[in-house]
Amino acid sequence: MTQEGRLIAGRYRIAGLIGRGGMGTVWRAEDLVLDREVALKRLHATPDRLSADEIATLHERSRREARSAARIAHPHVVVVHDVVEDDGVPCLVMEYVRSVTLGSLLADGAAVPVREAVRIGLAMTGALRAAHTAGVVHRDVKPANVLLGDDGRIVLTDFGIALPSGASTLTATGEMIGSVRYMAPERVRGRTAGPASDLWSLGATLYRAVEGRLPFDRVTAMEMAYAIAVDPPGPTKLAGPLGPLIEALLAKEPEERPSAEEAERTLRTLWAAETETKTAENAEAANTTDGTTALEPVQEPIRDPAPEAIRATAAPAPPRRTRVLLRTATALAVAAATATGALYIWPDGGTGTRQQGTTPRSPAADTTSPPPLPAGYHLAEAAQLGVSLPVPDGWTVGRSSDEQVTYQSPSGLAGITIGTVDPAGSDLTAHFADIETNTKKNYTVYRRLRLQHTTFRGAPAAVWEFTFQGRARAFRAIDLGFGRAGEREYDIYLSAPDEDWDTYRPVFDRVKEGLRTP
Incomplete structure (x- = not known):
């Protein structure tokens, strides 16, 4: 009828x-x-x-x-x-919004370009931020509930199973409401949905949008629910710079996911980079006509890409004194890189506490015989640190101080930093963990690869490896600290684009092997 x-x-x-x-x-x-x-x-x-x-x-x-x-x-x-x-x-x-749903646009395995996915993600994070601020959890974020307006507007709809904070579920015992394909692990396990559950569903939606498939694609709903709860998502292949954010949103534990505000900030950064790249491409195309050679775009000066890896400030020491070390949690990051140049921001952060010995000892002599210089490297003297090290030819000094010196690659996207802390603390691993806590606050997308105790040249040591999202790309970093408590600590830190990690990782190994200390 x-x-x-x-x-x-x-x-x-x-x-x-x-x-x-x-x-x-x-x-x-x-x-x-x-x-x-x-x-x-x-x-x-x-x-x-x-x-x-x-x-x-x-x-x-x-x-x-x-x-x-x-x-x-x-x-x-x-x-x-x-x-x-x-x-x-x-x-x-x-x-009434004249539109199509994102779900219909993605039918039959279709996908959208990364730039469009970033635009959609920005709208959705804005909507979720507003909802969560109002105390509302959507609980059914999925492509079918995203309207793509004819005028370009993007709208999140269907709050039919949304919950105000503290409201009853209004479901029978054991009933799960929402699409299991986009249901967060905690909901699959029967736990209460919170704002982080919406962020997981956003990650699954963005994954589906750029990859043309689900992150946990299984034959039956039961198999899918099990995979969501325990399995890692399928690796992204088409997400490009959006990949690290999607990976962070799909973290199993709610507390490990970025908030709507954090995700929105990352997406704004990605959108700015995408827009700048697009503008540069359009300008290049406009400057190129038949019989005319386009002028090369003016390059923005590239600043030092490596962090102030180890900068220590000691407070006056009372009896049985505790010395507070202020290390820049910027041993971490590259905030921006675009097609026409690069801008790097190194925000300060990261504190740790170390116990000073009652009678600091002199730095132990390093009796290790360094290997010959590798081909393509030269020996660089960091006189203020009292060390020398092999550095790739073409790499130049960036930032330098009494506590650290950085050498950066010609592209400005990779850097190796040597630093010292005097005196070293008694637990380098715990100190790195303290810095990591602040690192997570500074970067929307951060993932630890390892943080563990080790030894190096007979001294206690710690190694910390992680990835993080810069302004226009994902980066990876590794930091090795070594030294006996009360003596001098040395740190070797490398950061480089994640996609080029295999190219730059050997630099860290060669510097580590060839570092000459007193």
Whole structure:
């Protein structure tokens, strides 16, 4: 039986079908009072297979959707105008957005370019940030609930199973509401959904958008749920610079995922880099005409890419004194790199506590015979540190101080830093862990690869390896610290683009092997 022409609540005349979902049907309707198009969502009337209590629950869920969405004021969240009833069935009246869903766009294994995925992700993180600030958890973030407007606007819709903080689940015992394909691990395990659950679903949505497949694609829903709970996601192949953020969003534990605000910041950085690259490409194309040679773009000066890896400041020492070392957690990062140049920002951070010995000893002599200089390397003297080391030909001194010196690659994207701390503490591994705590605060996307105690040249040592997201690309870093407590500590730190890690990693090994200390 056709519904077109029917009048709902004496005000909304149904004009056509928009779509059907698991909980209701959405119609395009005309608001006769305000003379505007609206979207009207009417719950399915299924009294034959549902009890009176279940029907009441569904109706309350619809009303809750209106209340939840009405609490959120954001351009990327669908606007709710009204809640009315039709034959005792609740109907949600919303703004009408001429659009297609992201789900329909991704049908049959289709994908979108990384740039478009970043744009979609920015809109969704903005919407989720607003929802979470209002105390609302969406619980069903997926491509089918993302509207891509004809005017370019992106809207998150269908808050039908959203929950205000502290609200009851309104489900039968053991029931899971939402699409299992985009359901966070904690929800699969039966735990309560929180804001981090929405962020996991966002990660799964972005993965599907750029890769053309699900991160946990299995034959049955049960197998998929098990994989979500225990298996790692399939590796990204097409996500490019978006990959590290997707990986962070798909972390199994909620506390390890970035928040909506953190994800939004990363996406803004990626969008700026994508936009700058696109602008440069357009400018190059515009400058190239038949018979004309385009001028090369002016290169922005490249600043030192390596961090101030080890910068220590000692406070006056009382009896049984504790010395607080301030190490820059920037032993960590490259914040920006674009097609036309590079800008690097090294924010300070990271503190640790070490016990000073009562009588500091002299640095132990290094009796290790260094290997011959490798081909393509020269011996660099860091006189202020009292050390020398092999450095690749073409690498130049960047930042330099009494505590550290950095040598950077010709591209400016990789750097090796040698630093000292005097005196060394008693637990280098714990100190690296202290720095790591601050590192996680400075970078939206961070992943530890290893942090472990070791020995080097007969002295206690610690090695820390990790990846992080810079402004336009993912980076990888490794830091080795070694030295006996009360003596001098030496640190060797390398950071480079993750995609070129195999190229630059040998530099760290050769510097480590060839470092000449007093």
